[in-house]
Amino acid sequence: MDNHEKILQEVRQALSELRQEEKAAGQEALGRLQELRVKYLGKKGEITQMMKQMGTLPKEERPSFGQKVNSLRQKVEEAFEQRKSELEERIKEKKLAAERIDVTLEKPEAGMGGVHPLTKVYRQVRGIFEGMGFQVVEGPEIEFDKYNFEMLNIPKDHPARDMQDTFYVTDDIVLRTHTSPVQIRTMLGHQPPIRVICPGRVYRTDDVDATHSPVFNQIEGLVIDKGITFADLKGTINTFLRQLYGEQTKTKFRPGFFPFTEPSAEVDATCSLCGGKGCPACKGAGMVEVLGCGMVNPKVLENCGLDPEVYSGYAFGLGLDRLTNIKYGITDIRLLYESDVRFLRQFR
Ligand code: DAH
Numbered sequence: 070m071d072n073h074e075k076i077l078q079e080v081r082q083a084l085s086e087l088r089q090e091e092k093a094a095g096q097e098a099l100g101r102l103q104e105l106r107v108k109y110l111g112k113k114g115e116i117t118q119m120m121k122q123m124g125t126l127p128k129e130e131r132p133s134f135g136q137k138v139n140s141l142r143q144k145v146e147e148a149f150e151q152r153k154s155e156l157e158e159r160i161k162e163k164k165l166a167a168e169r170i171d172v173t174l175e176k177p178e179a180g181m182g183g184v185h186p187l188t189k190v191y192r193q194v195r196g197i198f199e200g201m202g203f204q205v206v207e208g209p210e211i212e213f214d215k216y217n218f219e220m221l222n223i224p225k226d227h228p229a230r231d232m233q234d235t236f237y238v239t240d241d242i243v244l245r246t247h248t249s250p251v252q253i254r255t256m257l258g259h260q261p262p263i264r265v266i267c268p269g270r271v272y273r274t275d276d277v278d279a280t281h282s283p284v285f286n287q288i289e290g291l292v293i294d295k296g297i298t299f300a301d302l303k304g305t306i307n308t309f310l311r312q313l314y315g316e317q318t319k320t321k322f323r324p325g326f327f328p329f330t331e332p333s334a335e336v337d338a339t340c341s342l343c344g345g346k347g348c349p350a351c352k353g354a355g356m357v358e359v360l361g362c363g364m365v366n367p368k369v370l371e372n373c374g375l376d377p378e379v380y381s382g383y384a385f386g387l388g389l390d391r392l393t394n395i396k397y398g399i400t401d402i403r404l405l406y407e408s409d410v411r412f413l414r415q416f417r
Contacts, residue, residue, distance in 0.1 A: 183417035256373035293382035330363025
């Protein structure tokens, strides 16, 4: 056997041994293949060396020698190429098998979602007011100090500011502490008659506890027209609370103070949990405070370019979180924000 045949056999032998090893690790086998290739076909490889010997042969022997070495080189190269593509195919198959997804596997049961209690009560409140002809408008949560306080008759350095601990963004911009600035925006942008509710998030620098959260939700109401009186306010609020808590609900209007309304009132309603008998939720009183309201202060109308001799109106503000807690007997506001499904499931 001449030495060409020997080399060819050697290569084939090595490549077939590789076949055994490759089962364990495809990438490694590829590396080994490359090493073998260098051994025979690299710059200092055996076949390359043979080519270089040609110069030492007598002239007439060179052509046939060259032909033979070339044909050997071709065969060896082919053998390597074939092994390489076989190996790569194997690696691909292995990878595909490892990453296979069984599409016939059943997925775990997708739980049925539900509406959050805050959203539930909001939708109900909104529905009641829409039924009375109110429109829903919204305003920004980052608000001008001017709209949040000043034009609502709460000037800088006025003690009334202390009622609302405020996140200041700059001296002139705040995170709104209530939805009342939407009143101002509405009056500046629209001529009466105005009949709107304004829902939204509000912010105060309150520490979190069972009854406080630095972020909570309010719904503001505003009605402006000619000839609006306190009787309209009372009728609307009574209708609203009876629809929300039931026909048997009684209300009580107590004198209150808000800089942007005059006169102002705070409204209590029969505790919907005990029906007025007294329970832990209403602390035995049988009634709970549900909102603040009043006739729009003439100064506020003037601030918005409306003539208080021509127009009058009322406003009210309610805490959606509070309303929700009262409705369901929830005693800790944090439950509304913690997204604990054990709590939320009860409202599905
Ligand atoms: N803005 C008040 C607050 O956050 C709530 C309020 C009270 C709004 C009376 C009103 C109102 O429009 O008339 O405490």
